[in-house]
Amino acid sequence: MTSNVLTPSGRSPRLAIAYVVMALTPLFFSTNIIFGRVTVPEVAPFTLAFLRWSFCALILLPFVFKARREVIDVVRREPLLLLLLGFLGMWISGAGVYYSLQHTTATNGTLIYTTSPLMIILLERVFFDRTIRWRELGGMAVAFVGVAAILFQGSFNRFLSGSLNVGDVGFVLAAVSWAGYSILFRSGRLSKLPIMSLFGLVCAAGALLLLPFALFEFVSGAVMPVTGSAWQGIAGIVVFSSLLAFSGFQYGLRTLGASLTGIFMYLLPPYGVLLAVLFLGEKLQAFHVAGILLVLGGVSLATFPAGKRSKKIGVPES
Numbered sequence: 001m002t003s004n005v006l007t008p009s010g011r012s013p014r015l016a017i018a019y020v021v022m023a024l025t026p027l028f029f030s031t032n033i034i035f036g037r038v039t040v041p042e043v044a045p046f047t048l049a050f051l052r053w054s055f056c057a058l059i060l061l062p063f064v065f066k067a068r069r070e071v072i073d074v075v076r077r078e079p080l081l082l083l084l085l086g087f088l089g090m091w092i093s094g095a096g097v098y099y100s101l102q103h104t105t106a107t108n109g110t111l112i113y114t115t116s117p118l119m120i121i122l123l124e125r126v127f128f129d130r131t132i133r134w135r136e137l138g139g140m141a142v143a144f145v146g147v148a149a150i151l152f153q154g155s156f157n158r159f160l161s162g163s164l165n166v167g168d169v170g171f172v173l174a175a176v177s178w179a180g181y182s183i184l185f186r187s188g189r190l191s192k193l194p195i196m197s198l199f200g201l202v203c204a205a206g207a208l209l210l211l212p213f214a215l216f217e218f219v220s221g222a223v224m225p226v227t228g229s230a231w232q233g234i235a236g237i238v239v240f241s242s243l244l245a246f247s248g249f250q251y252g253l254r255t256l257g258a259s260l261t262g263i264f265m266y267l268l269p270p271y272g273v274l275l276a277v278l279f280l281g282e283k284l285q286a287f288h289v290a291g292i293l294l295v296l297g298g299v300s301l302a303t304f305p306a307g308k309r310s311k312k313i314g315v316p317e318s
Contacts, residue, residue, distance in 0.1 A: 018255040022264040025248035029265075030110065030272040032241035034279055036098050037106045039233030044222035045098035048234065050214035051225070053090045054207040055238045060200030067197040074201070078189055082205045089181035090206020093174045095213065100174065104167025107282050110272030111150050111291045112171040115143055117262075117303045119179030127183075136302040143298025147172070150291040195250055262303065269296050 039048060064071055075082065101109060118140045124130035151168050190198055218224060225231055252261035269292050276282040 014255070018252065021248050022252040022256065022261060023267070025245060025252060026265050026267040027271045027275075028240050028245035028248060030268055030275055032237060032245075033097070033101065033106045033109050033113070033272060034275045035233050035236045035241060037101045037109075037276075037280055039230060039237070040098050040101050042223060042227055042230035043225045043234065044214075044217040045102070046095045046210055046213035047217050047222065047224060048098050048237075049090060049094035050207055050210035051234050052237050052242060053086075053094065053203045053210065055234075056242050057200055057203040057207055059238075059243060060196060060203060063194065063196040064200040064204075067194050070192050070194075071197060071201060074190060074193055074198075081184065081187065081189060082201060083209065085181055085184055085202045086205030086207075086209050088177045088184070089202060091209050092177035093181060094206065095210060096170055096174050096177070100167040100170030102167065104165050104171065105282050106276040106280055107273050107284070107288055108150050108165075108168055109171045110276065111269055111288065111295055112147055112168060113175050113178070114269050114272075114295050114299060115147055116175040116178045116182070117299055118143055119176045120182055121302065123176075123179050123183060139298045139300070139302025141298070142301060143295045146291045146294025146296075146298060149287050149294060196247075199246060266296060266300055 036048070043051070097109070097113075121130065121132060121136055121140065125132050151164055151172075185198075185202070193201070225234060249261065249265075252264065273284065273288065273292060277284055
């Protein structure tokens with residue numbers, strides 16, 4: 001039996017390309033929060049999310065059309081599942097993220113959102129009776145201490161008072177939502193669809209759910225994209241944060257395998273924080289450094305493949 005995953009002894013040029021792609025992919029994912037932080041003052045959150053996923057759906061339309069028979073069959077059989085995916089991945093993890101960025105920093109959002117692989121483990125335990133190993137449990141405990149350090153800004157008094165930033169809480173909810181999306185996206189009920197066709201279909205479902213809220217923002221006089229900088233931000237989110245990020249991740253899965261691809265995604269926190277410091281002028285605080293070390297260490301401990309055993313990775317695309 002032959003494997004689709006390349007090894008170091010395989011074709012080195014293609015392997016080198018795969019490593020370069022996977023080094024850039026978490027950078028592309030990280031740009032969503034940066035672009036979002038810059039763009040939300042000029043575009044209302046639901047409108048921004050609606051435009052993002054509408055443009056993605058239109059760009060992916062050729063893939064959907066190519067698999068139109070399978071698409072029609074899935075839409076007839078699983079309309080509620082598709083809408084649920086759109087709600088979790090594009091409504092909460094889309095508009096919810098942009099709303100939260102109005103109340104918190106990109107640095108905080110990036111670090112909190114990185115815990116979504118741990119949320120996958122917890123949701124699989126609750127809904128699918130998944131066994132949680134001691135190493136995973138320890139990793140989750142360490143990572144959640146890191147999240148607490150970020151949520152309460154390293155202040156024990158803030159912890160005792162229960163004082164929380166609504167934006168930080170929004171990112172916690174978004175991380176849980178993305179975990180649910182990641183689990184459902186792998187559902188065998190959707191396995192007949194090619195991956196890009198399925199993604200295009202889910203983008204359309206998300207845009208459909210966002211439409212009435214975007215219309216409400218428009219009618220109520222919320223800020224709309226009327227400047228060149230606003231449209232540049234939207235274009236960056238569509239191209240880099242959505243299409244390139246998702247395509248790069250799928251390329252990594254097929255070329256390097258889930259385990260190695262997942263390891264590359266541990267670059268998300270340092271990339272996201274570095275971008276926030278360089279392009280947004282955010283100040284790196286001591287509790288951020290503690291959060292990075294604890295979250296990254298905990299997620300690595302809980303999800304790093306043990307031996308030859310491969311884990312499925314759910315990556316925040318947002």
